[in-house]
Amino acid sequence: MRQLYKVAKEFSKENEHEFMKAWVEDPGSLEKMLLKHDIVPIQTIHNKNLTRFVGKGAYSRVFEVLYKGKRAAAKVTGSIPDYSSVIKLWELRDSLPEEFKKYIMKVYDHFKDGDFYVIVTEYLNKLPSNYRSELFGAGYAYYAEDRRSGFLDSDDNIMNIASRSVKIFESEFGHDVFTLSDMAVSNYMLKNRDKLKSHFIDYNIGEEFMAYVFEILVKNGIDKRVANRISEIAVMNIRGILDDVTNGNVFPRHHSQRERVDLVKSKGDRQINDFVAFLEYLKRSHDILWRDLHEDNIMQRSNGDLVISDPGLFVFGNDI
Numbered sequence: 001m002r003q004l005y006k007v008a009k010e011f012s013k014e015n016e017h018e019f020m021k022a023w024v025e026d027p028g029s030l031e032k033m034l035l036k037h038d039i040v041p042i043q044t045i046h047n048k049n050l051t052r053f054v055g056k057g058a059y060s061r062v063f064e065v066l067y068k069g070k071r072a073a074a075k076v077t078g079s080i081p082d083y084s085s086v087i088k089l090w091e092l093r094d095s096l097p098e099e100f101k102k103y104i105m106k107v108y109d110h111f112k113d114g115d116f117y118v119i120v121t122e123y124l125n126k127l128p129s130n131y132r133s134e135l136f137g138a139g140y141a142y143y144a145e146d147r148r149s150g151f152l153d154s155d156d157n158i159m160n161i162a163s164r165s166v167k168i169f170e171s172e173f174g175h176d177v178f179t180l181s182d183m184a185v186s187n188y189m190l191k192n193r194d195k196l197k198s199h200f201i202d203y204n205i206g207e208e209f210m211a212y213v214f215e216i217l218v219k220n221g222i223d224k225r226v227a228n229r230i231s232e233i234a235v236m237n238i239r240g241i242l243d244d245v246t247n248g249n250v251f252p253r254h255h256s257q258r259e260r261v262d263l264v265k266s267k268g269d270r271q272i273n274d275f276v277a278f279l280e281y282l283k284r285s286h287d288i289l290w291r292d293l294h295e296d297n298i299m300q301r302s303n304g305d306l307v308i309s310d311p312g313l314f315v316f317g318n319d320i
Helices: 002-009 013-023 029-036 080-095 098-103 129-135 144-152 155-173 175-191 193-198 203-219 224-246 270-286
Strands: 039-041 044-046 049-051 060-067 070-077 107-113 116-122 298-300 306-308
Touching: 029 039, 029 060, 029 070, 029 116, 039 070, 070 080, 080 107, 080 116, 080 155, 098 270, 098 306, 144 155, 144 193, 155 175, 155 224, 175 193, 175 203, 175 224, 203 224, 270 306
Parallel strands: none
Antiparallel strands: 039 060, 044 049, 060 070, 070 116, 107 116, 298 306
């Protein structure tokens, strides 16, 4: 990709724009949506394969793009928390102490198009191996089952992700339906905590989970079509959140509760110590709890700055 970009840079800005447009052959629906807003996706080489996106989450895709003549990233997501958390941090940036502003990802543009939210940001690089080792070394890495089990041990965590899984329906169906859906999802998870600790939400568990939520909603007067939609999307969202929590290495103690937790700080690099100080500042001064900071959600600028690239599971103040 670097070689391709260097070739493109040899063109004038006008020609570079046309070159990148031509590079997107047979664009998919998300690419067409970006092109409609003059955001040009760039096909790239990732893990030795030609790909249309450079990152993906449970509900999102991240494209490398050309935006107003410069290299950028465009995240397309169907998740309101995925979108709003990035914007909340960006809007907070100007009020932060100068030394902490660098940890917030720069947002160039953001908008809604149909069912999707789009955020155009600065382009960031993967963490180099020395930082991955410092942040996610053997002392802090847990097996997936241990991470999932530890996460689900907390009633607060279960209540939080249950609420997040159905939050999207509050504006569509009202607060009462949201509250009922939230209760149904959290009840199933609390009653089946041990099963969810040891098993991924496969087809059988998913069907049982959806049937439980569906039955409670219908018994409380919710239309069957609405109940079916809520139960399906809620379980899909829970599966995605748990998958994010348990896959890949995670930053130590990232699922701490409201009380202050003394984080184990790296002894090696001042940059990492300062980054941890920033996270503690967010908790202390803005009541923002950090979540899901695995090695794909902390990235690096070309100047070496660490940056939070995906705060999708952060909890902001009264959101708990």
